Amino acid sequence: MAKAVGSEPAPQLPLSRERVLRVALRLADQGGIEALSMRKLAEELGVKAMSLYNHVANKEDIVDGIVDAVVGEIELPTLKTDWKTAMRQRALSAHTVLLRHPWATMAIVSRVNVGVAMLRYVDATLGCLVEAGFSYAMADRVWNAIDSHIYGFTLQELNFPFEAAEYSAVAKDYVAMIPADQYPYLNQLTHHVIEGRHDGLHDFEFGLNLLLDSLEKWCIQAQESIA
Numbered sequence: 001m002a003k004a005v006g007s008e009p010a011p012q013l014p015l016s017r018e019r020v021l022r023v024a025l026r027l028a029d030q031g032g033i034e035a036l037s038m039r040k041l042a043e044e045l046g047v048k049a050m051s052l053y054n055h056v057a058n059k060e061d062i063v064d065g066i067v068d069a070v071v072g073e074i075e076l077p078t079l080k081t082d083w084k085t086a087m088r089q090r091a092l093s094a095h096t097v098l099l100r101h102p103w104a105t106m107a108i109v110s111r112v113n114v115g116v117a118m119l120r121y122v123d124a125t126l127g128c129l130v131e132a133g134f135s136y137a138m139a140d141r142v143w144n145a146i147d148s149h150i151y152g153f154t155l156q157e158l159n160f161p162f163e164a165a166e167y168s169a170v171a172k173d174y175v176a177m178i179p180a181d182q183y184p185y186l187n188q189l190t191h192h193v194i195e196g197r198h199d200g201l202h203d204f205e206f207g208l209n210l211l212l213d214s215l216e217k218w219c220i221q222a223q224e225s226i227a
Contacts, residue, residue: 015047017055021065025101028066032103036062063107068115070104073097076124083132084212087142090125091150091208098154105154133219142215149211153204160202167193167200 013019023044027036038059042049056062075093077086098105122143129139162170171193180187192198 015045015051015055017065020045020052020055021062021069024062025066025069028103029101033063033107064111064113064115067104067107067111067113068117070097070101071108071113071115071121072117073100074121076121077128078124079128079131083128083134084216086128087125087146088208088212091146092205094147094150095154095204098150099158102158105151105158109151138222145215146208146211149207153202153207156202157204164199164201168196171200 020041024036024041027040027044036059038049038052041062042052045052056065074097075089077090079086081089098108125143126136126139129142130136134142171190175187175190175194178187178190189198193200
């Protein structure tokens with residue numbers, strides 16, 4: 001008797017480190033690092049938990065792997081343009097990627113990251129700055145200053161307790177706690193938000209531009225002092 005069409009189960013994809021990390025990344029994006037476990041990962045992959053150890057050492061190895069996968073999504077800087085444009089595009093790309101993976105920023109800043117993508121990312125950043133004329137020491141300070149802005153702003157944006165559309169209403173709720181006789185300037189700023197004269201939104205590019213403009217001025221002054 002011929003078998004009924006569709007009676008055979010679809011062939012299962014072979015297990016590999018790449019497949020394990022791909023599913024782990026999806027789980028982390030959905031529920032954070034806390035939601036990621038070897039048991040849950042095995043269930044998602046349709047395998048026994050012990051079989052995962054043929055491809056990853058443990059959960060820490062998995063987190064290292066998915067952190068590196070996230071970093072690999074960030075646009076690498078090049079000197080096809082000037083260094084300032086390259087660093088600006090790098091920062092915008094990093095901020096976009098980290099918002100797409102809400103768990104990743106804290107994972108990056110809290111662990112030693114030596115994956116291939118991270119090493120390539122840092123090397124390209126340093127290379128861009130050094131080739132633009134920065135000393136190695138200054139290039140190191142520059143990219144760390146930019147990254148502090150990226151990571152700090154991203155964490156604040158991801159964890160801020162209000163949505164942008166709520167700012168005016170929240171300002172009305174809190175203004176009574178900010179009496180004008182005690183906090184005159186903060187009170188006035190709050191009224192600006194309430195009345196729509198200021199949106200109160202934090203602006204990633206505003207801070208980034210301040211930082212890059214200051215670095216550009218420093219670079220010009222440093223070159224003039226050498227000349």
